[in-house]
Amino acid sequence: MAVSTLRNVAVAILGAVVASISIDPARAQDVVRRPAASLTRPATPAKAPTADGFLQRWLVLEPIRVAGQLTESAVQTVVKIEHFPNQLTAIPRHGETVTVGGTELAWHAVDTVGYNVNLFHFAHALNKPTSNVLFWAVTIVHAPRDLSGVRLAIGSNAASVWWVNGAEVIGIYNDRQTVIDDGVSRRLTLKKGPNVIRAAIVNAGGATDFCARFLDGEDRPITGLSISLTNR
Amino acid sequence: MTRSGVAAAAALLLVSPVLALDGQPGMHDPSTVVVHESRFYVYATGGGLPIAISDDGWTWRRAGTLMQALPGGRPGPDVIARGGNNTWAPDVIRSGDKYFIYYSAPGTQPKSAIGLLVGKTLDPESPDYKWDDGGPVVWSDGLEDSNAIDPGVFRDPTNGTLWLTYGSYFGYIRLVELNPKTGKRLYPDRKPVNIAINSEASIMIFRDGWYYLLVTHGSCCAGANSSYNIRMGRAKKVTGPFIDNMGIDMLQGGGMLFLGSGGRFIGPGHFGLLDLGDDVQKFSCHYEADLDRGGISVLDIRPLLWRDGWPVAGENFKAGTYRIESARTGTALELAVQGTPVGGPRGRGGAGPGGRGGGGRGDGRGGDPIPAQDAAQVSASWPSGPTALRMSPYLLQAQQQWTITPVANAGGYPGSPYFKITIAGTDRALAATDDRELIVVPAFSGSPEQLWRIDQLTDGTYRVMPKAVPAAGEALALSAVGSSMPTLARFNSNSDRQRWLFRTP
Numbered sequence: 157m158a159v160s161t162l163r164n165v166a167v168a169i170l171g172a173v174v175a176s177i178s179i180d181p182a183r184a185q186d187v188v189r190r191p192a193a194s195l196t197r198p199a200t201p202a203k204a205p206t207a208d209g210f211l212q213r214w215l216v217l218e219p220i221r222v223a224g225q226l227t228e229s230a231v232q233t234v235v236k237i238e239h240f241p242n243q244l245t246a247i248p249r250h251g252e253t254v255t256v257g258g259t260e261l262a263w264h265a266v267d268t269v270g271y272n273v274n275l276f277h278f279a280h281a282l283n284k285p286t287s288n289v290l291f292w293a294v295t296i297v298h299a300p301r302d303l304s305g306v307r308l309a310i311g312s313n314a315a316s317v318w319w320v321n322g323a324e325v326i327g328i329y330n331d332r333q334t335v336i337d338d339g340v341s342r343r344l345t346l347k348k349g350p351n352v353i354r355a356a357i358v359n360a361g362g363a364t365d366f367c368a369r370f371l372d373g374e375d376r377p378i379t380g381l382s383i384s385l386t387n388r
Numbered sequence: 389m390t391r392s393g394v395a396a397a398a399a400l401l402l403v404s405p406v407l408a409l410d411g412q413p414g415m416h417d418p419s420t421v422v423v424h425e426s427r428f429y430v431y432a433t434g435g436g437l438p439i440a441i442s443d444d445g446w447t448w449r450r451a452g453t454l455m456q457a458l459p460g461g462r463p464g465p466d467v468i469a470r471g472g473n474n475t476w477a478p479d480v481i482r483s484g485d486k487y488f489i490y491y492s493a494p495g496t497q498p499k500s501a502i503g504l505l506v507g508k509t510l511d512p513e514s515p516d517y518k519w520d521d522g523g524p525v526v527w528s529d530g531l532e533d534s535n536a537i538d539p540g541v542f543r544d545p546t547n548g549t550l551w552l553t554y555g556s557y558f559g560y561i562r563l564v565e566l567n568p569k570t571g572k573r574l575y576p577d578r579k580p581v582n583i584a585i586n587s588e589a590s591i592m593i594f595r596d597g598w599y600y601l602l603v604t605h606g607s608c609c610a611g612a613n614s615s616y617n618i619r620m621g622r623a624k625k626v627t628g629p630f631i632d633n634m635g636i637d638m639l640q641g642g643g644m645l646f647l648g649s650g651g652r653f654i655g656p657g658h659f660g661l662l663d664l665g666d667d668v669q670k671f672s673c674h675y676e677a678d679l680d681r682g683g684i685s686v687l688d689i690r691p692l693l694w695r696d697g698w699p700v701a702g703e704n705f706k707a708g709t710y711r712i713e714s715a716r717t718g719t720a721l722e723l724a725v726q727g728t729p730v731g732g733p734r735g736r737g738g739a740g741p742g743g744r745g746g747g748g749r750g751d752g753r754g755g756d757p758i759p760a761q762d763a764a765q766v767s768a769s770w771p772s773g774p775t776a777l778r779m780s781p782y783l784l785q786a787q788q789q790w791t792i793t794p795v796a797n798a799g800g801y802p803g804s805p806y807f808k809i810t811i812a813g814t815d816r817a818l819a820a821t822d823d824r825e826l827i828v829v830p831a832f833s834g835s836p837e838q839l840w841r842i843d844q845l846t847d848g849t850y851r852v853m854p855k856a857v858p859a860a861g862e863a864l865a866l867s868a869v870g871s872s873m874p875t876l877a878r879f880n881s882n883s884d885r886q887r888w889l890f891r892t893p
Binding site for chain 2: 227228229307309311328329330335336337338339340341342343371375
């Protein structure tokens with residue numbers, strides 16, 4: 157039910173020219189909106205976390221319309237639905253599209269200027285819904301060596317479920333605002349090389365965003381990582 | 389949050405103490421409780437100065453007397469000559485590689501003396517166990533305005549000097565400086581300094597630039613009719629003046645109340661500091677009458693809190709049902725199950741109770757009371773096996789309410805037995821895991837990782853530790869990594885991560 161395609165070259169060039177945005181204006185449907193002020197198109201092959209460890213580079217899928225229920229059972233149900241093939245394993249690329257419920261949705265590579273990724277800005281700039289939606293986000297963190305005893309620490313508005321290298325590690329539910337380290341995984345190991353971090357964020361209404369970082373065994377942010385959006 | 393607010397809330401929450409210690413805590417005029425080679429020791433009034441020992445600070449046993457290790461089993465002749473043949477109210481301190489024990493040897497009061505014993509170990513089973521008679525240190529001749537009993541020994545942490553306070557009702561509480569090497573007076577020709585009056589059982593402690601003098605007022609030795617109570621003043625110099633909260637000098641009878649009778653205990657006296665480190669301070673005292681033990685005099689060990697520059701007597705943890713709130717985040721510990729709103733689900737803007745639509749009958753008077761939620765109402769969908777733990781905003785839901793119960797015959801720690809922590813109305817018990825995380829097991833088994841030590845810290849918050857995590861090999865404390873993740877980690881007193889509040893649900 158889904159088809160992946162590469163975006164055409166013209167769109168890529170246009171995106172590069174509009175340096176301050178990552179959103180493809182050609183995808184805006186009927187209304188031309190200003191680009192997301194907090195998001196830019198990645199301009200370097202790799203990016204380090206911030207001094208506070210926040211991961212600022214992500215691939216974000218345009219929002220999927222859902223019921224917007226935020227209870228644990230409702231969120232777990234909606235994220236377990238296969239909206240597109242290999243949604244828990246695929247490594248998307250910027251411009252790839254999937255079809256969900258007959259609607260073609262594109263992945264966008266973004267760098268956020270803040271500690272958080274503002275999904276409201278993201279969707280609004282695309283003239284996409286921001287309420288009763290599910291966002292998928294993926295990033296790839298390259299570790300210089302095996303890092304054991306670390307934790308993924310996230311915040312989200314609203315509910316979210318998170319996976320590290322395919323294992324579900326965090327679920328936070330109900331209507332909530334993005335608070336740093338709101339949800340924290342049990343101790344886990346980042347293996348040397350690429351590690352895939354995947355999130356599903358469900359918003360019912362209003363603002364929506366998320367943030368993520370890794371903490372070491374003393375709960376200090378880990379900054380010695382590289383984010384590249386590829387698993388190579 | 390202000391720490392004083394926390395302390396006040398905790399003091400209100402815990403209105404009556406639990407049983408004062410276990411085993412054989414019966415004693416009068418206890419010394420400071422000291423830790424030697426992981427055991428707790430205390431000495432008290434009585435023939436030959438009785439010894440009590442505890443392996444954990446909770447269960448105490450009698451272990452003979454100090455004088456058994458002295459020739460003749462009694463104070464030395466010089467002590468008896470200056471005072472008398474009685475042996476009362478000792479105090480103990482370690483100085484270098486020695487222990488000094490000061491004891492009261494009154495004759496016909498106020499003719500009294502304070503004698504000194506010097507030894508290398510407190511362990512009666514040690515081959516090095518031996519007490520040498522150090523002779524009299526101070527005395528009163530029966531005419532002067534002092535009664536040389538009730539020694540309290542204090543090391544000034546600012547410079548390592550050693551001091552002795554003493555006295556009982558006949559006039560003044562007095563202060564002399566001691567030689568840290570010998571335990572005797574450093575300047576025997578100097579006149580003792582008067583620092584308080586009309587009290588006894590004096591001892592000094594120090595914190596944040598202040599010297600605190602704690603004494604006992606009232607009368608002892610009349611069982612449930614004893615008016616003993618512990619009072620205090622503070623000074624910027626070790627020699628005073630010690631002024632109470634109302635500006636009254638303790639030399640003029642001043643003294644802010646630290647602890648009076650309460651709960652099932654009457655007549656506290658003979659304060660002693662037990663500083664366990666990591667912001668865990670306890671104090672020892674005796675009660676003249678423990679109503680739960682037939683009115684005998686008993687030792688107790690309780691949390692010592694600090695508020696607005698004054699020590700505050702905390703309460704040992706009391707069994708009950710609580711919400712357990714992280715001081716770091718304000719979120720509450722809960723079984724990781726989907727909660728059910730109290731009173732049942734309702735829409736955010738709907739007309740049901742609690743909705744923005746106003747609810748009730750629509751006349752502004754509200755509806756019928758909504759009953760409290762308990763586990764029996766909502767637990768049908770909870771997993772039956774081991775279940776994860778998390779923290780969430782407190783919403784009065786059943787998975788957020790914990791019943792904390794002392795466990796018999798499982799040992800304890802200074803002042804308290806170990807507790808089990810279960811979801812209220814169930815046997816689902818909080819447990820530590822080998823990988824330093826937490827889980828809720830379906831039923832309490834009594835294993836060490838399900839037994840919990842709950843120490844009140846000096847700011848009134850609590851440190852919560854499993855009795856043991858065998859695979860960890862070190863002491864761990866309940867810790868909030870973020871808003872919603874509880875885990876186990878080494879305790880760090882400089883952070884709110886491992887500070888918790890127990891509030892009424």
